[in-house]
Amino acid sequence: MDIDVVSDAVGSDQPVCGPLADAWETLSDFQVVAPADPNVFAYFRTLDRVLAALGESGEVEPVETVMLHVDYxxxxxxxxPSVVLGGGDFTTHPQIVADALVNISLVLQQSVRSRPEQLPEGVPADVYTLILEAEAKLAGWCSREKALTIARIVLEERPKTCVEIGVFGGRSLMPCAAALRHNGGGEIYGIEAWSPNVAIENATNEANDDWWSKIDFAGIKREFYRFAAATNLTPHVRLIEAPSGRAAGLFDTIDFLHIDGSHSMVNAAEDVILYARKVRSGGIVVFDDVNWASTAPARDLLGALCDVVTVLKDPASGLDICAVLRRR
Ligand SMILES: C[S@@+](CC[C@H](N)C(=O)[O-])C[C@H]1O[C@@H](n2cnc3c(N)ncnc32)[C@H](O)[C@@H]1O
Known part of the structure; x- marks a missing residue:
């Protein structure tokens, strides 16, 4: 394929997934003949634009790795390095140029392979990749739709102080942390007891309480910390290992609140009373399992403080599962 065609595709405003992916493939296939080959300089001019587009879409890692090869x-x-990426004339041993091209091509190929086919609307690649990883590796209940909803809220509203009551494996907390990282600031405080005694402190129903009493909380907690460290999300994650009723005093104002702790009537209502009142006017509350009989009083209390923005439904049953509300 002609390298100029690739340059045109990269320079267009079309979505990154299509033309850029083609451009990467082409760059990856490109064979260097000699350092003086004018196509080498065209290659680096195109590479400069590919790196800029990658950076804009939040794919920091491949950009940094490619730059190591360009710097060398x-x-x-x-x-x-600006001479190389500017398509300027430079001279060195042909083998060094060939090695650089091979190494850069490998990074770009890897990047194409690991990127999702189609990004969901309003969610950048780094956040979406993290959501898929959390879904694959962490225990929990957060659906793809709910994770995307949380990420979009955080990306649009740019909260600084986020609180999640009921973390379990981190399936809903990590998407929030990834969006905060993309924003460049903010923390999610996870409040989680990781204790069967706390989880069944107040009854929900027999089957539910029986299930919670047999959970390997130590293993769940270990995987949560391992994932946060492996994905470099720890600067945005704070964990308060305590019953939610004892941690509310730590917060003055909350920008984003996710209530997903105990679904017992007492605890769910207590979480609303203690935490939702601390959400600033205009802040967001996500309330899980709105269709449970035991969460009905908590839902009514929330209605006295907030307006409903949207309700996520279970695609199979059509039942309301999760409400997004804005504090009045
Ligand atoms: C439904 S799970 C959370 C699911 C998680 N947000 C997700 O999307 O996968 C509820 C969690 O709340 C925790 N929990 C229950 N009662 C609690 C309390 N009083 N204080 C803190 N955490 C509690 C449980 O240990 C459990 O991990």
Missing amino acids: LADKAGCD
Whole structure:
């Protein structure tokens, strides 16, 4: 394929997934003949634009890795990396140029392979990749739709102080943390007892209480911390290992609140009374399992403080599962 065709595709405003992916493939296939080949300089001019587009879509890691190879090449050529990426004339040993192209191509190919086919609307690649990873690796109940909803809210509203009551494996907390990282700031405080005694402190129903009394909370907690560290989300995650009723005093104002702790009548209502009142006017509350009989009083209390923005429904049953509300 002609390299100029690739340049045109990269320069267009079309979505990153289509033309850019084609461009990467083409760049990856490109064979270097010699360092003086004018196509080499065209390659690096195109690469510069590919890196800019990758950076804009939040794919920091491949950009950093490619830049290591560009820096090395520039060092060997005795010039600035901006000369290489600007398509300027540089000279070094052909093998060094060939090695750089092969290494850069491998990084770009890997990036194409690991990126999702189609990004959901309003969710950048770094956040979506994290949502898929959390879904695959962490225990919990957060559906794809709910994770995307949380991420979109955080990306649009840009909250600073986020609180989640009921973390379990982190399936809903990590998407929030990934969106905060994308925003460049903010923390999600997870409040989780990881204790069967706390989980069944007040009855919900027999089957539910029996299930919670047999959970390997130590293993769930270990995987939560392992995932946060492996994905570099720890700067945005704070964990308060305590019953929610004892942690409310730590917060003055909350920008984003997710209530998904105990679904017992007492605890769910207590979480609303203690935490939802601390959400600032205009802040967001996500309330899970709105269709449970035991969460009905909590839902009514929330209605006295907030307006409903949207309700997520279970696609199979059509039942309301999760409400998004805005504090008056
Ligand atoms: C439904 S799960 C949370 C699911 C999680 N948000 C997700 O999307 O996968 C409820 C969690 O709340 C925790 N929990 C129950 N009562 C609690 C309390 N009083 N204080 C803190 N955490 C509690 C349980 O240990 C359990 O992990």
